[in-house]
Amino acid sequence: MNEAEVLEIFRGSGAYLEGHFLLTSGRHSAAYVEKFMVLQQPRHCGALCAALADEFRDLAPTVVVGPAVGGILLAYETARALGVRGIFLERENGRLVLRRGFEILPQDRVLVVEDVVTTGTSVFEVLGALGREVSEGRVVGVGHLVDRSSGSVDFRVPRQRALLTLDLPSWEASECPLCREGKPLTKRGSRAS
Numbered sequence: 001m002n003e004a005e006v007l008e009i010f011r012g013s014g015a016y017l018e019g020h021f022l023l024t025s026g027r028h029s030a031a032y033v034e035k036f037m038v039l040q041q042p043r044h045c046g047a048l049c050a051a052l053a054d055e056f057r058d059l060a061p062t063v064v065v066g067p068a069v070g071g072i073l074l075a076y077e078t079a080r081a082l083g084v085r086g087i088f089l090e091r092e093n094g095r096l097v098l099r100r101g102f103e104i105l106p107q108d109r110v111l112v113v114e115d116v117v118t119t120g121t122s123v124f125e126v127l128g129a130l131g132r133e134v135s136e137g138r139v140v141g142v143g144h145l146v147d148r149s150s151g152s153v154d155f156r157v158p159r160q161r162a163l164l165t166l167d168l169p170s171w172e173a174s175e176c177p178l179c180r181e182g183k184p185l186t187k188r189g190s191r192a193s
């Protein structure tokens, strides 16, 4: 699947929104990716995750891990395509942890997946939670659907892939050209994305 096809899936699902958005960070942006508009459609979610799986199959991951909530679906579908386990981290007392009997075994090779990377905060948190696996070199890669940082975030893992890289500028409110044009502002976004 090439980038144009991925973008078409996002646009066609109404996940790629254009306008004037207030992000959780407080910054303003002309575009917003509402990932669950895509993820709600198993056909699209499955196809995107299969493409993500193809990017990492040669590294032989044995478990796919994502952060709740979006990462639950991504880890599951990517794991399905690879024929391995798919598990997720969720927040407990403010920290991302494995619960529900999930564990990463000493022989596991871990693939981390995430939906949309803006600043990479949630992926860095996942890598922090997988500290032992990272230090032992058993995290083989990080795969995500959309990189809206135009490729500026480096997770320092053996392989990092996004299916779609977007350059979506954002501005402080005081410098926002859309505010200057008087365009109405929509509140969107969550820290998790």
Ligand SMILES: [Zn+2]
Pocket: 020, 028, 029, 173, 176, 177, 178, 179, 180, 185
């Ligand atoms: Zn603005």
